[in-house]
Amino acid sequence: MRQRILHALKTFHWQQWLVATMFLFVVGFTGLHAFRTIRDAIYWHYHQDEPIYGWMTVGYVAHSYHVPPHILYQALGLPHKPPDKRPSREIAKSQHRSMDETRAILQEAITHARPPYPPPPPPNEKGTS
Amino acid sequence: MIEQLLASLPLYGVPALFGILVYSSAGGPFPDTLMLLVIGSLVAQGEMKLWQVLVVGSAGAIVGDQIGYCLGLWGGRRLVRRITTKVGGADTVKRAEAFSKRWGGAAVFFSRWLVGTLGPWINLSSGITAYPWPRFIVWDVLGEVLWVVLYVMLGNIFSDRVQTLAALLGNLIWVIVGGIAATFLGWKLFQYFRNAGVTQVEKADIATESGMGASIS
Numbered sequence: 001m002r003q004r005i006l007h008a009l010k011t012f013h014w015q016q017w018l019v020a021t022m023f024l025f026v027v028g029f030t031g032l033h034a035f036r037t038i039r040d041a042i043y044w045h046y047h048q049d050e051p052i053y054g055w056m057t058v059g060y061v062a063h064s065y066h067v068p069p070h071i072l073y074q075a076l077g078l079p080h081k082p083p084d085k086r087p088s089r090e091i092a093k094s095q096h097r098s099m100d101e102t103r104a105i106l107q108e109a110i111t112h113a114r115p116p117y118p119p120p121p122p123p124n125e126k127g128t129s
Numbered sequence: 130m131i132e133q134l135l136a137s138l139p140l141y142g143v144p145a146l147f148g149i150l151v152y153s154s155a156g157g158p159f160p161d162t163l164m165l166l167v168i169g170s171l172v173a174q175g176e177m178k179l180w181q182v183l184v185v186g187s188a189g190a191i192v193g194d195q196i197g198y199c200l201g202l203w204g205g206r207r208l209v210r211r212i213t214t215k216v217g218g219a220d221t222v223k224r225a226e227a228f229s230k231r232w233g234g235a236a237v238f239f240s241r242w243l244v245g246t247l248g249p250w251i252n253l254s255s256g257i258t259a260y261p262w263p264r265f266i267v268w269d270v271l272g273e274v275l276w277v278v279l280y281v282m283l284g285n286i287f288s289d290r291v292q293t294l295a296a297l298l299g300n301l302i303w304v305i306v307g308g309i310a311a312t313f314l315g316w317k318l319f320q321y322f323r324n325a326g327v328t329q330v331e332k333a334d335i336a337t338e339s340g341m342g343a344s345i346s
Contacts, residue, residue: 008325016321023314030307033300040297050293055135060167063174064289087136 052103054089061088061106067113075109076102135164139171143181147189154193154273156249162280162298166291169284182281183274190241190273191266194252198265201256209257222258229258234268241272242279244306 012020052061058076062069073080076091084091092102111117137145146168153159168186171177213219229236233255240247255265287294 004325005322008322011325012321016318019314019317019321023311023318026307026311026314030304030311033303033307037297037300037304040293040300044290044293044297047293050290053292055132055167056292057136057139059139059174059176060170063170066289085136085139087132089132090136 052088052106054092054099055087057085057087058091058106059083059085061110065110067110071109071113072106075105131159134159135167138164138167139176142177143185146182147185150186150189151193151196154190154248154252155196156252160295162245163291163295165277165280166284166287166295169281169286170288170291172281173285173288179281179285183277186277186281187270187274190277191269194241194248194269194273195266197249197252198256198262201253202259202262203256205253205257206259226258229255229260233258233260234264237265237268238272241269242276243302245276 049065056064058072058078059069062072069083070080073084076095078084078091086094088102088106089099092099095102097105134145134149137149146164149159149164150161153161153164165186168177168182172179172182209222213222236247236251237255237260240251283294283298284291
């Protein structure tokens with residue numbers, strides 16, 4: 001078998017070498033992405049929450065973390081009515097904060113809105129929580 | 130830029146979706162898979178209507194594809210003609226056109242929803258090789274509608290984890306495409322090895338036969 005393979009390799013022209021090289025490249029590429037897919041699937045399985053990115057609105061963060069939106073608006077010092085639909089990075093910029101600071105504020109508010117902490121009170125009608 | 134465009138979705142709704150999909154399908158760099166998942170999530174949150182998203186999203190993507198096709202057909206063909214007149218290679222262009230006529234439909238369909246990165250290039254090449262427009266539009270509509278429905282529904286179902294889902298799908302698609310390519314190339318290699326083996330056996334047979342002939346004589 002080994003001899004047959006060696007013999008076949010000796011008869012290879014450049015086209016066959018090209019196919020072999022492409023095959024190895026594609027196998028490596030697929031393997032890398034398979035590894036990343038498995039890594040993402042494991043992350044998905046063990047982490048209920050996804051990191052807060054700059055494009056996310058406060059409404060999306062509240063939806064993603066299953067907390068009432070008004071507590072996040074309150075934490076950022078924003079009225080919850082009408083809902084602010086700007087992405088969190090833009091909110092951070094308008095409040096002269098870095099995205100990391102805004103993310104930390106949101107994370108802290110989320111932590112305090114979840115058990116074992118008591119649930120937050122409902123917002124008042126004026127929209128200022 | 131990308132964040133601003135994504136942010137325009139909850140602010141401006143379906144007109145923003147239409148504009149972004151025209152831009153990205155015509156070749157503008159934009160993570161449109163993530164965007165469709167975000168749209169699905171916005172539908173789940175009650176901020177957008179599902180039927181509007183599906184109709185307007187598909188329409189935007191189809192319009193963007195026509196821009197790429199027309200650029201290829203009008204500008205690209207002229208450019209290729211000019212190059213072939215100066216440098217040569219008209220035969221290669223004819224072969225590419227024949228190849229496109231045969232496989233263009235599949236390329237258009239799969240590059241809409243499976244390998245979206247190739248979409249704008251396939252639009253251009255379809256125009257350059259004069260792939261018939263009626264066939265192009267049929268495969269285009271089928272592929273784009275499937276793409277929009279599939280990703281918006283996935284975003285709708287997994288509305289609380291669209292960023293993680295986008296990363297997972299992005300890698301999974303390359304695993305599928307890479308798997309298909311590796312199977313094809315592996316099969317080609319196997320054929321080379323088998324043919325080389327057959328040649329070796331044939332040579333051995335000839336050698337045996339000639340040896341027997343010599344011993345008889």
